[in-house]
Amino acid sequence: MDAYDLISRNADELVTEEEVRDLAADPEGKRAYVGYEPSGVLHIGHMLTANKLIDLQEAGFEVVILLADVHAYLNDKGTFEEIRDTAERMKEQFIAYGLDEENTEFRFGSEFQMDDDYVLDLHSLELETTLNRASRAMSEIQSGESTKVSQAVYPLMQALDIEYLDLDLAIGGMEQRKVHMLARDTLPSIGYDAPTCIHTPLIADLGSGEGKMSSSKGVTISMEDSTEDIEDKVNSAFCPPTRDPEGDLENPVLQIFEYHVFPRFQQVVVERPDKYGGNLEYDDYHSLEDDLESGELHPADAKSALSSYLDDLIAPGREKIQQAE
Numbered sequence: 472m473d474a475y476d477l478i479s480r481n482a483d484e485l486v487t488e489e490e491v492r493d494l495a496a497d498p499e500g501k502r503a504y505v506g507y508e509p510s511g512v513l514h515i516g517h518m519l520t521a522n523k524l525i526d527l528q529e530a531g532f533e534v535v536i537l538l539a540d541v542h543a544y545l546n547d548k549g550t551f552e553e554i555r556d557t558a559e560r561m562k563e564q565f566i567a568y569g570l571d572e573e574n575t576e577f578r579f580g581s582e583f584q585m586d587d588d589y590v591l592d593l594h595s596l597e598l599e600t601t602l603n604r605a606s607r608a609m610s611e612i613q614s615g616e617s618t619k620v621s622q623a624v625y626p627l628m629q630a631l632d633i634e635y636l637d638l639d640l641a642i643g644g645m646e647q648r649k650v651h652m653l654a655r656d657t658l659p660s661i662g663y664d665a666p667t668c669i670h671t672p673l674i675a676d677l678g679s680g681e682g683k684m685s686s687s688k689g690v691t692i693s694m695e696d697s698t699e700d701i702e703d704k705v706n707s708a709f710c711p712p713t714r715d716p717e718g719d720l721e722n723p724v725l726q727i728f729e730y731h732v733f734p735r736f737q738q739v740v741v742e743r744p745d746k747y748g749g750n751l752e753y754d755d756y757h758s759l760e761d762d763l764e765s766g767e768l769h770p771a772d773a774k775s776a777l778s779s780y781l782d783d784l785i786a787p788g789r790e791k792i793q794q795a796e
């Protein structure tokens with residue numbers, strides 16, 4: 472796979488395609504990042520953007536993971552000490568998940584977000600941005616109902632991070648896109664370049680196929696899950712025999728195959744007893760999707776294969792969590 476295909480695969484949006492093509496033409500030494508509000512344990516949302524970071528490392532990029540402690544504080548996620556502790560716990564899990572340790576730079580936001588230059592630039596951005604625009608940018612990220620001043624500052628700091636970490640590319644889930652658009656519009660007004668961004672898809676709730684899987688509501692998969700937890704969750708997942716069921720629903724089982732399993736395994740084997748036709752082997756996601764749609768692959772067999780691949784992906788991180796306890 473060439474660098475552009477690797478960098479852009481499974482992305483929902485490239486901002487802009489032309490800029491991504493330019494980066495892909497000479498990826499060696501370019502810097503890409505994802506920022507995460509620390510939560511202690513990686514869940515499937517973290518893992519999805521981490522897959523993109525692994526793609527980028529394979530393409531020759533340097534990768535930065537921002538443990539966004541100040542952002543979590545601004546978003547009311549606990550005391551500063553609690554947030555720092557949970558951030559520390561995540562580093563090992565990212566490496567266990569498959570990021571290249573030699574080539575992953577972990578940074579805490581608090582290392583540079585209180586420097587004089589950063590704070591002055593932040594105030595310049597505050598002058599360039601309406602409250603309305605800042606709170607709209609936060610609509611899919613904020614945890615509380617009524618917007619606080621902290622939530623207006625949050626996206627402006629996220630924009631500045633891109634500059635202060637000396638990055639060529641910002642990665643985030645689709646829920647980050649409004650913040651990145653704000654960054655593209657406002658950074659040039661204080662003398663910086665508009666950042667290039669890649670947005671990854673959101674995985675629907677495992678139980679219902681609705682909206683986005685999140686740790687706060689619905690069913691999610693995390694590195695703390697035991698093999699049995701994963702089997703139970705996947706077995707009760709919504710899995711109609713099509714990728715696009717009626718309405719706004721998604722098939723989360725297929726999404727996880729597409730965005731988590733196929734990027735990490737050369738081949739996917741669905742084990743079946745001979746009397747049900749024997750094993751099925753897939754070299755690419757679309758042939759598995761086609762078989763589910765045609766009825767050749769039964770949802771129950773797809774689910775049991777999915778549980779076992781997910782378990783393989785999660786097992787090294789789960790071990791790190793258990794060792795730390």
Ligand code: IYR
Pocket residue numbers: 504505506507508537539542612628629630632633641642643647
């Ligand atoms: N908004 C992210 C956290 C975050 C991301 C980046 I990229 C930053 O520079 C800072 C914070 C979230 O919702 O987790």
